[in-house]
Amino acid sequence: MAPEILSYDENIEEAVKKIVSYLRGRYHLSKRAVALLLLQGDPEITCFVQKQERNFDFLKDIIAETQSCYEVPLCYHLALMRGKWAEELAARALISTNLEKQQARQEWLDRLFISPWTGIPILLLVLYFGLFKFVGQFGAGAVVEFIEGKVFEQFINPWVNNLTIAYIPWPALRSLLAEEYGIITLGVRYAIALILPIVFTFFLFFAIIEDSGYLPRLALLVDRILKPLSLNGRAVIPLVLGFGCDTMATIVTRTLETERERVISTLLLALAIPCSAQLGVILAILSDYPKALLLWAFLVFLTFLLVGYLAAKVLPGEEPHFYLELPPLRWPQLGNVLTKTWTRLQWYFLEVLPIFILASVLIWLGNFVGLFPFLINSLSLPVSWLGLPTDAARVFLFGFFRRDYGAAGLYDICQARLLDGNQLVTAAVTLTLFVPCIAQFLIMVKERGWKTALATALFIFPFAFLVGFTLHYALANLGIQL
Amino acid sequence: MTAVTVVLSLMKKEVLEMAIPLDPSSGFFSVADLVVGDEARVIEINYRDPRQLQKLLAMGVLPGVKITLLQRFPAFVLQVGRKKIALDQNLARAIWITKAEKPQES
Numbered sequence: 001m002a003p004e005i006l007s008y009d010e011n012i013e014e015a016v017k018k019i020v021s022y023l024r025g026r027y028h029l030s031k032r033a034v035a036l037l038l039l040q041g042d043p044e045i046t047c048f049v050q051k052q053e054r055n056f057d058f059l060k061d062i063i064a065e066t067q068s069c070y071e072v073p074l075c076y077h078l079a080l081m082r083g084k085w086a087e088e089l090a091a092r093a094l095i096s097t098n099l100e101k102q103q104a105r106q107e108w109l110d111r112l113f114i115s116p117w118t119g120i121p122i123l124l125l126v127l128y129f130g131l132f133k134f135v136g137q138f139g140a141g142a143v144v145e146f147i148e149g150k151v152f153e154q155f156i157n158p159w160v161n162n163l164t165i166a167y168i169p170w171p172a173l174r175s176l177l178a179e180e181y182g183i184i185t186l187g188v189r190y191a192i193a194l195i196l197p198i199v200f201t202f203f204l205f206f207a208i209i210e211d212s213g214y215l216p217r218l219a220l221l222v223d224r225i226l227k228p229l230s231l232n233g234r235a236v237i238p239l240v241l242g243f244g245c246d247t248m249a250t251i252v253t254r255t256l257e258t259e260r261e262r263v264i265s266t267l268l269l270a271l272a273i274p275c276s277a278q279l280g281v282i283l284a285i286l287s288d289y290p291k292a293l294l295l296w297a298f299l300v301f302l303t304f305l306l307v308g309y310l311a312a313k314v315l316p317g318e319e320p321h322f323y324l325e326l327p328p329l330r331w332p333q334l335g336n337v338l339t340k341t342w343t344r345l346q347w348y349f350l351e352v353l354p355i356f357i358l359a360s361v362l363i364w365l366g367n368f369v370g371l372f373p374f375l376i377n378s379l380s381l382p383v384s385w386l387g388l389p390t391d392a393a394r395v396f397l398f399g400f401f402r403r404d405y406g407a408a409g410l411y412d413i414c415q416a417r418l419l420d421g422n423q424l425v426t427a428a429v430t431l432t433l434f435v436p437c438i439a440q441f442l443i444m445v446k447e448r449g450w451k452t453a454l455a456t457a458l459f460i461f462p463f464a465f466l467v468g469f470t471l472h473y474a475l476a477n478l479g480i481q482l
Numbered sequence: 483m484t485a486v487t488v489v490l491s492l493m494k495k496e497v498l499e500m501a502i503p504l505d506p507s508s509g510f511f512s513v514a515d516l517v518v519g520d521e522a523r524v525i526e527i528n529y530r531d532p533r534q535l536q537k538l539l540a541m542g543v544l545p546g547v548k549i550t551l552l553q554r555f556p557a558f559v560l561q562v563g564r565k566k567i568a569l570d571q572n573l574a575r576a577i578w579i580t581k582a583e584k585p586q587e588s
Contacts, residue, residue: 325565
């Protein structure tokens, strides 16, 4: 039986006939569909048709003429007709049964999730167990230690190094592929040993909260906090992802509706969201100074809100809308969770792995031309302003090129008992706010363009040091010793 | 009371710029005026703002549809037919409703 085709009223059908007669180009949709989309003002199709048809002006006239027959926008009028037709069809074809008991149980659970009094504690629990414990301690901790410590450090890296010494006579090429900054020993190792476990565990966690239907409810709860930052609840996805890996999160900002939201969230990711590599080390070095840890968390959060608010004021554009469908809650299904995780992993390999390889090539280049000693020297002065020993300059430099090493370098200095509590918290805050790792910078360039990425970096550099300096000064002058 | 509510909501800038003329005596409210648990029927949506219109259409909020307000804070949560949706206050204000008469089932 052939499917019914919805026919609209006379004016619309006339217009569709006329438009179809003018369409000469090739379309993946039926010409009727194209005509209807044009009438409804679909921006993509309009753009597409404009490129293909020489008679586009006639089409515009037809559309304008049709619109003049109605008081309401055409897309609204057509949507109303479709809505009525859909209702009639549904009434003919669907039987509704009342699953009262099941629904009542679901309602109760749902209410727990979305009411602010119970929802927010639940949210914090989910973030604690999901992000901190599972992604942070298990993924970024145990799994990374295994893959990096055992597989790479003990097997792959030495093997690659030996191979290159045996077969490649030119030291420059050797250092490109292996040794300290090689594509394989650094770039690939970074992507597979350091970031992949974090990203994999995060994707698993994410797929679970997505498949269970909890994710939109999470977005609902945080929408109000994000509103003053000109973001809406949907931005919670890249922001939460940033605690796993900022590079991935910057890619995910694509899902936000307006460019303004994308720029603001990219800025906040680069500035105030520490990735799990950093988080792990910062938590380790500040664990002996719980007050310093609280101060660090408080300052970073404050910066997040303040800079977000200011960015929203400065950047022109429309306020975002928040609208989301809340799917029914259900047990996440294993097959779905695995499929979603796998799909995202594939995407990670295709998009992020090349960036890491590019980053390691750039680092190799930098090392080759003697850029690093120069940069360390120029960073020494600002670092001393923070009340830190000049050794710490190395930490900041490597913080950019190898973010985890930056924080780990701080850990080394801390182990050598060279820093006190005040210095540690200053360093930790500055390092967290500091420019993200080079891979993230490259992604920013790719997603937001050179100008925005550079503007962001040029803002973040001095700002991070400014905050660090203010903190150092305040702690010293207030006579606080942490 | 109704007139005051309507006049107050008319004074909000967005509504002023994009409002469909409302007749105070006909008792039009927006979703933002509902109390949790209220049932209502959609009379009209603010079709003057294309961005808002697009979103409301995408979620199936059309005149004639029956809705129930489930929550107001931190976001508006509505039962629209068989679906549950979440909206912010701006979108909630763009949906005009009349309160359904209780305890009638329609």
